[in-house]
Amino acid sequence: xxxxxxxxxxxxxxxxxxxxxxxxxxxxxxxxAMGWFRxxxxxxxxxxxxxxxxxxxxxxxxxxxxRFTISRDNAxxxxxxxxxxxxxxxxxxxYCAADSSPITTYDYRxxxxxxxxxxxxxxx
Numbered sequence: 001x002x003x004x005x006x007x008x009x010x011x012x013x014x015x016x017x018x019x020x021x022x023x024x025x026x027x028x029x030x031x032x033a034m035g036w037f038r039x040x041x042x043x044x045x046x047x048x049x050x051x052x053x054x055x056x057x058x059x060x061x062x063x064x065x066x067r068f069t070i071s072r073d074n075a076x077x078x079x080x081x082x083x084x085x086x087x088x089x090x091x092x093x094x095y096c097a098a099d100s101s102p103i104t105t106y107d108y109r110x111x112x113x114x115x116x117x118x119x120x121x122x123x124x
Contacts, residue, residue, distance in 0.1 A: 002113040009118030020081040022096030029077040038092035047106040
């Protein structure tokens with residue numbers, strides 16, 4: 001079992017930045033890959049970023065590549081999402097999720113553990 005708690009969301013103007021954090025407890029943090037997903041009202045949950053167990057490999061959706069950075073600190077059991085140059089279309093509920101499989105996946109249905117989400121709202 002892995003318990004996940006997100007924080008850092010809020011209201012920001014377009015072009016601004018936010019840093020999301022996700023604190024994990026339970027199972028050894030270094031044994032799971034971590035992902036960030038988001039879901040806007042009326043839309044399906046979509047992949048944002050993923051980081052491997054060691055942090056050596058990262059993956060991004062095309063919509064955030066170059067603007068968002070995922071990182072992790074295994075000593076602190078925390079994964080981060082630095083979001084820069086935010087756009088109104090980034091507005092969504094952001095979730096972190098854990099995946100115990102070593103196979104890289106962008107499908108939210110393959111992630112076993114989820115946080116409750118943190119709201120990000122970008123005004124124009």
